[in-house]
Each structure stands twice: as C-alpha cells, then as structure tokens.
Amino acid sequence: MDLVARYVAAVQRELPEAKRDEIGRELKANIMDKLDGMAEQHGSLTEADIAGVLKQMGRPRAVAQQFAPPQPLIRLSYMPLYQYTLFLVLGILFLLQVVETTINWVSSSDMGLVQYLFRLAAGFLDDVIFAFASITAAFWFMSRQPSAKPEDCTTDWHPEQLPKAGPSWQHISLQDTFTDLATYLFLLVVIWYPMWMSAEQLDSSRLLLTDHAYLWLKWASPLAVLGLALGIWQLQQRLWSRAMLISNLVLNCALTAVILGLAASGRLLQLDVERWHGVFELYQLERAAVTSLIIIAMFPLWEVGRDLLRLRKL
Amino acid sequence: MTAAQLDKMRLELRRGVLVLAVLASLKQPHYGYSLRRQLQDRGIDIDEGTLYPLIRRLADQELLNSEWRQGEGRERRYYQLSDLGTELLGQLSDEWQQLNGALSNILGGAAEETD
Numbered sequence: 001m002d003l004v005a006r007y008v009a010a011v012q013r014e015l016p017e018a019k020r021d022e023i024g025r026e027l028k029a030n031i032m033d034k035l036d037g038m039a040e041q042h043g044s045l046t047e048a049d050i051a052g053v054l055k056q057m058g059r060p061r062a063v064a065q066q067f068a069p070p071q072p073l074i075r076l077s078y079m080p081l082y083q084y085t086l087f088l089v090l091g092i093l094f095l096l097q098v099v100e101t102t103i104n105w106v107s108s109s110d111m112g113l114v115q116y117l118f119r120l121a122a123g124f125l126d127d128v129i130f131a132f133a134s135i136t137a138a139f140w141f142m143s144r145q146p147s148a149k150p151e152d153c154t155t156d157w158h159p160e161q162l163p164k165a166g167p168s169w170q171h172i173s174l175q176d177t178f179t180d181l182a183t184y185l186f187l188l189v190v191i192w193y194p195m196w197m198s199a200e201q202l203d204s205s206r207l208l209l210t211d212h213a214y215l216w217l218k219w220a221s222p223l224a225v226l227g228l229a230l231g232i233w234q235l236q237q238r239l240w241s242r243a244m245l246i247s248n249l250v251l252n253c254a255l256t257a258v259i260l261g262l263a264a265s266g267r268l269l270q271l272d273v274e275r276w277h278g279v280f281e282l283y284q285l286e287r288a289a290v291t292s293l294i295i296i297a298m299f300p301l302w303e304v305g306r307d308l309l310r311l312r313k314l
Numbered sequence: 315m316t317a318a319q320l321d322k323m324r325l326e327l328r329r330g331v332l333v334l335a336v337l338a339s340l341k342q343p344h345y346g347y348s349l350r351r352q353l354q355d356r357g358i359d360i361d362e363g364t365l366y367p368l369i370r371r372l373a374d375q376e377l378l379n380s381e382w383r384q385g386e387g388r389e390r391r392y393y394q395l396s397d398l399g400t401e402l403l404g405q406l407s408d409e410w411q412q413l414n415g416a417l418s419n420i421l422g423g424a425a426e427e428t429d
Binding site: 023025026027029030032033034037057058062063066067 | 345346347348351362363364366367370388389390391
C-alpha cells in the first residue's frame with residue numbers, strides 16, 4: 001500500500017493547494033476500491049499488480065491535470081488582442097529605437113555600421129523584454145478576472161460595419177507598415193539631424209555625402225514625411241483602398257525618380273581619399289554608391305508595378 | 315483515417331453523452347468505483363481518469379450532492395443528483411431523444427443512399 005500512498009502524494013503535489021486534501025482523499029478511496037475489487041477476483045495482490053493498476057491510471061501529473069486542468073496564462077478569447085497589442089507596441093518601440101540609435105550614430109565619430117546595427121538590435125531587445133513582460137503581465141491579470149459574458153455571444157456589433165470582402169492582399173500587415181515607418185524615420189533623422197550639430201560635431205561626424213547630394217536629399221525629405229503620413233494612415237485603416245493605393249503609387253514613383261535622379265546627378269561621396277589610399281579608389285566607391293542607389297530604386301519601382309496591378313483588380 | 319484520428323473523434327462523440335450517462339446513473343447514490351462498475355455493466359466503459367474528474371466537476375456545478383460515508387472499513391465519497399441536476403437531466407434527456415431520433419433518420423437516409 002506504500003505505492004498507493006506514494007502515487008496519491010505525487011498527484012497531490014501537482015494540484016493547487018486548496019484542492020490537494022480533498023482530491024487526494026477521494027483518489028485514494030477510489031484506488032483502494034479498485035484494488036479490493038481486483039483482490040476479490042484474483043486473490044491477494046502483489047506489489048507488481050498494484051504498480052500495474054497505478055500505471056494504468058496514468059502519470060500523476062496527467063491525473064492531476066484531469067482533476068484541475070491547467071489555466072492558460074492568457075485567456076483564449078484575449079489572444080488576438082494580446083498578439084495585436086504586442087505587435088503594435090513592439091513596432092512603436094522599434095521606431096523609437098531606430099530614431100535613438102540613428103541619432104547616436106550620426107553624431108558619433110567612432111561608431112561603425114556594424115556597431116550601429118548591434119546597438120539597434122541590443123536596444124530593441126532590451127525594449128522587447130520589458131514590453132513583452134509588461135503586456136503579458138497585464139493580460140495575465142485581465143485573464144484572472146471573471147468574464148461576464150463570452151465575447152462570441154455579445155450582440156454589440158453590426159454586420160453592416162464589417163469591411164467589404166476583398167482579396168487577401170488588401171489586408172495591410174503591421175510588419176510591413178512598421179518597416180516602412182522605420183525606413184522613413186531613419187531617412188529623416190539622417191537628413192535633418194546635422195542641422196542641429198555644431199561645426200566641430202559636424203567635422204567629426206560621418207557625413208560622407210557631397211553638398212549637392214545632401215541638398216538633393218533635403219529637397220526629397222517631404223517625400224519621407226509623406227511616407228510617414230501614409231504609414232500612419234495604413235495603421236488606422238489596415239485595409240488597402242483605391243485612394244491609399246494611388247497615394248502609395250504616387251509616392252513610390254516620386255521616390256524612384258528621386259533616387260535615380262540622385263544616382264545620375266554627379267559626384268555623391270565626399271571622402272578622405274588619403275585615408276582609403278591603397279584600399280579603395282574614389283571612383284570605385286562612387287560606382288558602388290551609384291549601383292546601390294539603382295538597386296534601392298528597384299524597391300519602390302517594384303511597389304509601383306504591384307500597386308498598378310492591384311488598382312486594376314480593386 | 316488513422317487509429318489516432320478515430321480515437322480522437324470517438325472521444326469527442328462520447329464526451330457529451332458521458333455527462334448524460336453519469337447524471338442518469340446518479341439518481342441512486344454511488345461512490346466513484348461503484349459508479350464506474352455500474353456504467354461498465356450497462357455497456358459504457360469509461361476510464362477512471364475521465365470519470366472521477368467529471369463527477370467532481372458536476373458536483374462543483376451543484377448538479378450533484380456529495381457526502382463522505384464510512385462503509386466496509388473505509389470512507390467513501392457518495393454522489394447523488396441534486397434538485398438542479400434532476401432538472402437538468404430531464405432537459406438533457408429530452409434533447410438527447412430529439413437528437414437521437416433526428417440522427418437515426420439521417421443515418422438511415424445515408425445508408426439508403428449508399429445502397
């Protein structure tokens with residue numbers, strides 16, 4: 001009978017404290033009844049017989065979970081809202097981190113690109129841990145409150161307010177929107193932050209562009225502002241409309257033109273040639289910069305083609 | 315269909331019916347093991363891991379009354395239908411009869427179509 005006591009104790013350890021005594025007492029009574037029933041049929045039972053019966057009943061943890069099913073950390077009905085909140089907050093934190101790290105990068109003379117990316121990732125990871133823990137804790141607390149009525153049964157919604165059924169691409173993913181927003185913010189910080197820098201800071205900063213290339217970017221910065229506005233509009237609507245597609249198309253046409261124009265405008269880079277002597281020639285770097293700009297221009301151009309097709313289908 | 319899929323669907327099919335079988339059996343008082351034996355004798359084999367937690371859940375929902383009694387040198391917890399449980403059993407039985415009739419028609423119709 002020692003086996004039975006050990007089995008019941010093992011089940012009790014897996015149960016909430018308030019239910020341990022009652023369930024343990026009842027489980028023990030049920031097992032003893034079963035063993036008595038078997039003994040009546042087959043004679044006295046050996047330890048192996050008892051072990052067989054207990055094994056048939058299942059692992060103590062599984063039995064305990066049948067009596068007291070584990071509660072999920074977050075109620076199932078809250079999961080979509082939880083995921084949405086998490087994604088939204090992490091997206092905003094990513095944007096803020098992009099701004100902060102880019103400002104540090106632009107104003108620093110000894111931070112390389114790899115270090116910039118590392119700082120961006122490390123800073124974002126810090127934010128993610130804090131935000132994830134806070135949001136999860138808030139939803140855990142909400143899930144512990146008794147729910148008045150299952151959400152499925154509520155009647156405070158109207159089928160007429162549902163958006164029109166459309167193709168699957170019409171739904172705008174949060175990931176795409178936040179990637180766009182981060183790109184435009186990065187551009188704006190890189191273009192405009194030097195305005196607030198002193199002459200000394202400016203000398204020691206990593207501004208590698210020629211004056212006319214920099215001026216070109218300044219003139220193009222309203223496009224980045226428009227991109228930000230479009231991103232915020234997308235966050236509000238979350239569904240591509242004709243107006244939104246046309247705006248995106250116009251913006252991407254303008255971006256393609258600006259990037260290609262910059263690539264064709266003449267000398268782009270202003271480098272300390274002596275420093276790179278023997279490593280790179282200036283014309284090689286210029287050619288690499290022009291090629292990079294042409295490749296970058298392909299992205300908005302691809303979106304132009306995509307949006308044209310979508311406009312025809314919508 | 316694999317054996318695992320079949321087992322899963324059988325479990326789903328039986329789950330709701332077991333509640334009805336347990337409630338109907340507890341018109342008379344029973345302790346866990348005796349209830350299981352009675353259900354087995356009547357053709358419903360239900361493992362302990364399902365039956366005992368189910369009885370407790372029904373008791374928590376106040377559909378069953380329970381009390382500890384001494385008998386044959388051992389204490390046992392006896393369960394019996396409460397007033398609320400009796401009322402629910404009546405409603406569930408009607409629902410079952412209706413569903414069973416409809417399902418028989420559907421299954422009969424399906425069998426004829428197959429022939």
